[in-house]
Amino acid sequence: MDAVIETAWTVSAIRTALEASALVREGELTLRIIEGAEPVLLATMHDYGDLPIYLSVGGAQIVCSVLLWPVAEQDDRPAFNEFLLKAQRVVPLSNFAITSVNGEDVYELMGELSCNTSLQTILIELRTLAENAIDATGLRETFGAPASDTAAA
Template identity: 65%
Template structure:
């Protein structure tokens, strides 16, 4: 499990290079907190249109775009979310696959193929939906106490995601997660999946490198 983020980093770097060659750019925006909601909505609209493509722009309600892409009156269930993702034209071809993990409370396992098959787990309740991915074991992290403080400070720079620690089979792992309303649109859920995957790759690569650099400079 601990090797997965490293493999995902290399595949994602190649994916980013391909996006750059295609004319895409990554933009970081600093703005007053009061403007956050307006900026997020604008970005979502841009991502939505790019995902829709010319065919969806001409036909706003084609086959594969359900009413749950628009107005949500009830909370998502895990089976309904899987069915919506399987049939949605908002996704890029081969972008992800979803699998229901049965249990007392079903969980959706989403594999983000453009991010090295990074697994994201989705759970949904009456009020909120939680999307999370496991990063690396806590006991493999050097200078754990200092790194945990570093993470808390870096949290402000990671959009729409939070860091935590989860125990799996008696071993602690760093985790990245996001929380959204259970009555949100499918479009927003897809954006959250992409954002969480992007942030997980950054955490496994750039963030850890920044920590190593900061500790070396302090020494």
């Protein structure tokens, strides 16, 4: 069972802890904080084709997300969206969403954690989300969108 920590995480604390952790494999990821209204941690997952995962901390939760592809590129969007709502078990521990990036709707894959979880669980979430994002590209092709080598940036 994973231990719950007493102190809630911040983006900066997560970065520092991951960079110092023996749990992270050498060359597995690169971390960078993107400053804004709220800081975001960009984890570039090298074991997954340099997949970018964004991690933010707010309230009582940590949110990790991957931008997938523009909604406009998805053929038969109603069927695809219905499939996503019915088949959440296709990508365990992750949720699909639609978010706006520079005025364009983009499919997003997300996972949420408590701010009082262990560093090991945060790393497991990053790895699981990366695997699920790769698996999600197969769904894209199943519903008629063109194959893509990379997720949207």
